[in-house]
Amino acid sequence: MGRRFGFVVVGVCALVMAGPAAAEQPAAAGRVKTVAGDAYIVRSGNTVPVQVGHEVFESDSVRTGAGGRVGLMLRDDTRVSIGPQSEVRVDAFRYAPAEGQLALALRFVQGVAVYVSGKVAKLAPDAVRLETPAAIVGVRGTTVAVKVE
Numbered sequence: 007m008g009r010r011f012g013f014v015v016v017g018v019c020a021l022v023m024a025g026p027a028a029a030e031q032p033a034a035a036g037r038v039k040t041v042a043g044d045a046y047i048v049r050s051g052n053t054v055p056v057q058v059g060h061e062v063f064e065s066d067s068v069r070t071g072a073g074g075r076v077g078l079m080l081r082d083d084t085r086v087s088i089g090p091q092s093e094v095r096v097d098a099f100r101y102a103p104a105e106g107q108l109a110l111a112l113r114f115v116q117g118v119a120v121y122v123s124g125k126v127a128k129l130a131p132d133a134v135r136l137e138t139p140a141a142i143v144g145v146r147g148t149t150v151a152v153k154v155e
Contacts, residue, residue, distance in 0.1 A: 044072070114137065
């Protein structure tokens with residue numbers, strides 16, 4: 007009985023210690039819906055090839071090669087299409103309407119991309135920010151095409 011109790015205590019301690027780590031894992035901002043050609047996600051300094059279904063998180067960058075294209079669908083139904091030789095970074099994403107947490111910041115680093123607004127823009131237009139090296143644009147629920155050279 008003492009041995010079984012020890013296993014139970016160790017198991018409970020492991021669950022208690024794992025709880026905060028699981029709570030710290032951020033929710034994905036969205037997913038890759040389409041991909042063609044060379045495309046990568048850069049996360050915490052690591053570069054991995056993009057595949058349909060890959061999750062995209064806040065602070066991730068999506069890069070494409072000469073023939074690459076990526077279509078993203080964020081959790082609030084925002085769509086971002088990224089063209090060849092381009093890079094877009096998800097600087098901020100919060101979609102928790104019940105808690106009043108709404109934010110979307112995309113940084114268009116280079117290349118071409120199209121943004122189609124989702125629910126964050128409809129619920130809190132001031133919470134959306136699109137950035138390029140030369141400008142910051144507020145969006146009021148629309149479609150925007152961006153080209154950064």
